Amino acid sequence: MPVLAVNKRAHFDYEVLETFEAGMVLFGHEVKAVKNGQINLIGSYVVFKKLAGKILPELYLINAHISQYKYASSLTEYNPTRSRKILLKKKEIRRLIDKTREVGLTLVPLKIYTNHSFIKLEFALAKGKKKYDKREAIKKRDIERDLRTLTK
DSSP states (O other): OOEEEEOTTHHHHEEEEEEEEEEEOOOHHHHHHHHTTOEEOTTOEEEEEOOTTOSSOEEEEESOEEOOOTTSOOOTTOOTTOOEEEEOOHHHHHHHHHHHTSTTEEEEEEEEEEETTEEEEEEEEEEEOOHHHHHHHHHHHHHHHHHHHHHO
C-alpha cells in the first residue's frame, strides 16, 4: 500500500478525531498522474454538495492539485484543481453529516495511496487547533529532536 501523497499540514493545523477511507472518481490521465506522484493535497478540503434531484448530498474533494499527465494528449481545458467526487456508502455519508453539524468539526484529507490497483483517499473528521496548541506541538517536536541528537 504505497502512499502517493500526504497532507503534512493536516496534523499540525487540526486535531484528528476519526479517519475514513474512500475511493475517488478520476479521469484516466489523472490516475496515471497520481500514481506518478503528481498530486498535492496541501490546502485541499472535503465538503458536502447538495445536487438537484438527489436526496442525500455527496462528498467532494476540493482544491487538490493533480498535474496534467505529461504523456497524455494535450488537454486544452483541463482544470488541475477541479472538484472530485468521493465514493462512500449512504450510511457513512449520513453519519458524517451528523458529525460535521457539531461546531468546529471539519473534513480534512490526510493522504492518498493505492490499495491493490485502486486509488484511495484517507480523510479525517478533525477539529481545528488554536494558536497555543500549535506552539505546544512545535515545542514538543523541538524537544524530541534535541533528545534524538543527544542520544546519538
